Amino acid sequence: MVTVTEWQKIGVGIAGFGLFFILFGILLYFDSVLLAFGNLLFLTGLSFIIGLRKTCFFFFQRHKVKGTSFFLGGVLLVLLRWPLLGMFLEAYGFFSLFKGFFPVAFGFLGNAFDIPFLSALFRRLQGSSSMV
Structure with missing residues (x-):
């Protein structure tokens, strides 16, 4: 049986809030503040769930560089208040990564x-x- 630590439980909550804010930001016509907050919460929650070292290892593998660059580039564009283009880049990077x-x-x-x-x-x- 797999044991779930307290940090992983907190990470699931943080990632869940991140997904909520991303979906809410999309529903509100790509509100850049909600999308940026959701992106940061989702990435923070992911690092809590699987660990910081495994998160870095997952994103920065040689065969996943293209997906990682599109995903993180999209996050950066959302943070710079280009939400529509940023979310398209994030979606392409997400599908490429996963x-x-x-x-x-x-x-x-x-x-x-x-x-x-x-x-x-x-x-x-x-x-x-x-x-x-």
């Missing part, structure tokens, strides 16, 4: 929920790309 995780997540969702149409869709999405 593209190996999506088949695993879709496979889990397809097996966890027994919804007729959605489970078939998730299983199809699981097999469509590789883990590498």
Whole structure:
């Protein structure tokens, strides 16, 4: 069984608030202050959850440099009050960074929920790309 530390619990809360502020900033027509606050909270929460060293190792691997540069460049543009362009760059960087995780997540969702149409869709999405 996996043990969850107090720091990880705090990190989940901080990352959750970060996602809330990002979604709220998008709903309010890309409000740059809410988006910037959400980005900072999300990155802080991620470093609390997996640790600062593992976070740096994840973002700065050689084969993830392109995704990291787009994601952090988007964060920087949001902080400099260019929210629309910054969020587009962040989204591209996010999908580039986590593209190996999506088949695993879709496979889990397809097996966890027994919804007729959605489970078939998730299983199809699981097999469509590789883990590498």
